[in-house]
Amino acid sequence: MAHATGTKYLKDGVLPHMWCSGCGIGVMLGAMLRAFEELGCKNTDTVVVTGIGCTGKADDYLVTNALHTTHGRALAYATGIKAFNPKLHVVVVMGDGDSVTIGGNHFIHAARRNIDLTAIVINNFNYGMTGGQVSGTTPGGRFTSTTSWGNPERDFDICALAEVAGANYVARETPYHGWELKEHIKEAMNKKGFSLVEVFSPCPTHFGKNNEMKQTREMLDWFRDRGMPADRYRKLSDQEKKNHFPIGRLVDRNDPDFSSRYEEIREKAIGGSRGQE
Amino acid sequence: MSREWRLMQGNQAMSEGAIYAGARFFAGYPITPSSEIAEECSKVMLKIGGIYMQMEDEIASIAAVIGASLAGAKAFTATSGPGFSLMQENLGLAVMGEVPCVVIDVQRRGPSTGLSTKPAQGDVMQLRWGRHGDQSVIALCPATVAECFLMTVKAFNFAEKFRVPVIMAPDEIVGHMRENFSLPDPGEVEVINRKSPSCPPTEYLPFVADADGVAPLASYGSDYVFHVSSSMHGPDGYSNNDPANAFWRVAQLHRKIEMHRDEIVICKTFSTEDADVLLITFGATTRAGRAAALELRKRGIRAGVLQLITLWPFADKEVAMLGGRAKTVIVPEMNYSGQIAGEVQKVLGNGADIRRVNSYNGEIITPQDILQVV
Numbered sequence: 001m002a003h004a005t006g007t008k009y010l011k012d013g014v015l016p017h018m019w020c021s022g023c024g025i026g027v028m029l030g031a032m033l034r035a036f037e038e039l040g041c042k043n044t045d046t047v048v049v050t051g052i053g054c055t056g057k058a059d060d061y062l063v064t065n066a067l068h069t070t071h072g073r074a075l076a077y078a079t080g081i082k083a084f085n086p087k088l089h090v091v092v093v094m095g096d097g098d099s100v101t102i103g104g105n106h107f108i109h110a111a112r113r114n115i116d117l118t119a120i121v122i123n124n125f126n127y128g129m130t131g132g133q134v135s136g137t138t139p140g141g142r143f144t145s146t147t148s149w150g151n152p153e154r155d156f157d158i159c160a161l162a163e164v165a166g167a168n169y170v171a172r173e174t175p176y177h178g179w180e181l182k183e184h185i186k187e188a189m190n191k192k193g194f195s196l197v198e199v200f201s202p203c204p205t206h207f208g209k210n211n212e213m214k215q216t217r218e219m220l221d222w223f224r225d226r227g228m229p230a231d232r233y234r235k236l237s238d239q240e241k242k243n244h245f246p247i248g249r250l251v252d253r254n255d256p257d258f259s260s261r262y263e264e265i266r267e268k269a270i271g272g273s274r275g276q277e
Numbered sequence: 278m279s280r281e282w283r284l285m286q287g288n289q290a291m292s293e294g295a296i297y298a299g300a301r302f303f304a305g306y307p308i309t310p311s312s313e314i315a316e317e318c319s320k321v322m323l324k325i326g327g328i329y330m331q332m333e334d335e336i337a338s339i340a341a342v343i344g345a346s347l348a349g350a351k352a353f354t355a356t357s358g359p360g361f362s363l364m365q366e367n368l369g370l371a372v373m374g375e376v377p378c379v380v381i382d383v384q385r386r387g388p389s390t391g392l393s394t395k396p397a398q399g400d401v402m403q404l405r406w407g408r409h410g411d412q413s414v415i416a417l418c419p420a421t422v423a424e425c426f427l428m429t430v431k432a433f434n435f436a437e438k439f440r441v442p443v444i445m446a447p448d449e450i451v452g453h454m455r456e457n458f459s460l461p462d463p464g465e466v467e468v469i470n471r472k473s474p475s476c477p478p479t480e481y482l483p484f485v486a487d488a489d490g491v492a493p494l495a496s497y498g499s500d501y502v503f504h505v506s507s508s509m510h511g512p513d514g515y516s517n518n519d520p521a522n523a524f525w526r527v528a529q530l531h532r533k534i535e536m537h538r539d540e541i542v543i544c545k546t547f548s549t550e551d552a553d554v555l556l557i558t559f560g561a562t563t564r565a566g567r568a569a570a571l572e573l574r575k576r577g578i579r580a581g582v583l584q585l586i587t588l589w590p591f592a593d594k595e596v597a598m599l600g601g602r603a604k605t606v607i608v609p610e611m612n613y614s615g616q617i618a619g620e621v622q623k624v625l626g627n628g629a630d631i632r633r634v635n636s637y638n639g640e641i642i643t644p645q646d647i648l649q650v651v
Binding site: 011043044045047049052057059060063064065066067068069070073076077078079080081082083084085087088105106109262265266269270 | 301302304320323324328330332333334336337338340341342343344345346347348349350352366367369370374496497498499500501502503504505506507508514515516
């Protein structure tokens with residue numbers, strides 16, 4: 001069988017894309033479109049919702065339905081779409097600013113609500129579009145255009161945040177692991193309930209340049225050497241864990257999603273009984 | 278068949294009006310003095326196949342409303358000043374993306390948290406200019422429980438017909454007031470639905486207007502695939518940075534409202550034919566204004582009332598016509614800054630005898646307050 005290329009979801013004449021050479025957003029987009037193809041998604045039943053920033057430009061390349069929203073609010077828009085029409089595949093593509101910095105409140109509540117959305121988050125550890133400023137995922141001590149002497153704050157672990165907030169599915173990959181990324185996006189889209197796929201991404205133009213990884217290759221090497229499948233990562237000592245991060249499927253559970261719960265309650269309301277909780 | 282009359286609250290009447298108009302999606306965040314609307318919807322939506330969602334904040338509420346609208350719902354939210362402030366950025370997306378929706382702002386006294394249970398009419402300018410950028414909106418203001426119902430239906434009709442967000446802006450008095458009201462039967466009040474595309478799906482351009490200035494709107498999940506964007510976009514909804522395109526887009530957003538101005542601007546008049554003294558009122562001040570006008574007539578002064586139901590676009594023609602032939606114009610409003618009085622002055626000029634009556638302590642304006650300036 002021929003491998004999926006995903007190109008049927010790509011708008012004609014839009015390549016080359018706008019992202020810097022070495023950026024991971026193109027790899028993410030390719031993986032997402034291949035996942036769409038392998039899952040048999042139709043343009044009519046798929047809605048891609050984006051936020052603002054480098055990652056937020058992704059909708060311009062797509063021929064599926066799309067909604068390009070305001071900064072940080074993509075998940076809230078997507079919630080309205082999915083709640084009203086649960087048959088749609090609603091995929092929310094965001095950066096680390098959108099998802100857990102300006103939009104952190106919507107992120108934890110979408111996960112808590114366990115609404116059946118697939119969130120794909122490009123985490124490049126800084127605000128790329130606006131010139132490489134510090135974000136909620138810039139590691140402590142790292143250099144950005146607004147932390148020239150080092151970041152005094154700590155960073156969010158996006159996957160851990162999604163897990164404790166109640167997501168049914170959480171995975172992390174990097175552009176170094178393109179095939180696995182596609183597979184995890186497929187799993188996430190097949191999972192009922194809130195799913196998160198975090199994609200660590202190089203930002204050679206800003207974050208890499210400011211942190212002694214000016215060449216894309218250096219950041220990809222960093223992902224290759226530091227990324228470790230979750231089962232192996234869990235066996236490391238606390239000291240060893242500091243030099244690694246877990247990749248692959250991190251959370252996989254089947255709590256009822258928002259729409260299923262709402263319909264159960266609707267039945268009770270129509271029947272006129274609150275029933276037993 | 279005799280009608281069933283019910284003692285109904287303004288907030289409840291707006292909720293009933295929304296559902297009558299076909300609203301099947303409500304997302305909101307509780308805030309005094311609007312919460313009864315959310316409570317009512319939380320119960321009713323379950324039973325009529327709709328969705329009620331209590332979101333994490335007002336930013337998310339309006340975002341979810343816009344998302345649901347694009348999925349085909351007639352959708353709305355309700356809030357008050359602090360929440361309305363939070364909604365502004367996303368309300369701008371509804372303007373830019375031409376997404377029908379209704380926002381109810383039950384006005385309370387500010388600034389900031391202010392007097393959260395007390396009435397005000399301090400958001401008049403925020404209704405018009407609250408969002409960044411350069412845009413027009415429609416805002417309606419009811420003065421009675423019946424108007425709460427009927428103008429909410431109207432708000433949905435305008436939203437659907439013109440692909441715009443419409444803001445309902447009662448004050449707390451009207452939101453919490455109870456009056457007798459009889460719900461109209463289905464079909465008795467006109468309900469308008471958005472225009473769907475009829476072209477082949479491959480030819481659909483979501484931002485190319487028909488002769489009426491408004492483009493048909495498809496729904497996500499239909500046979501029509503489309504893009505909507507907060508960024509400047511071309512006829513197809515994809516990003517477009519061409520200045521010629523922006524010139525066309527921005528003008529089109531304003532023009533579709535200008536084209537239908539006379540349909541949108543709703544006023545009522547009471548004894549204005551021979552009025553030497555014209556009271557220009559909106560919301561709760563209409564009630565005090567009408568009582569004051571009657572009292573003035575008893576005293577031999579020919580007074581009348583022009584009630585503004587549509588606050589934006591402003592009723593400039595109506596104010597010019599009736600205000601121009603009156604000797605004195607009085608504008609009572611529950612704000613310090615005279616937000617409507619300033620608009621009236623713009624229309625009538627600095628030479629006009631315009632008298633302001635302002636309350637800004639959370640207390641109602643009484644007929645006596647108005648009589649004092651005559």
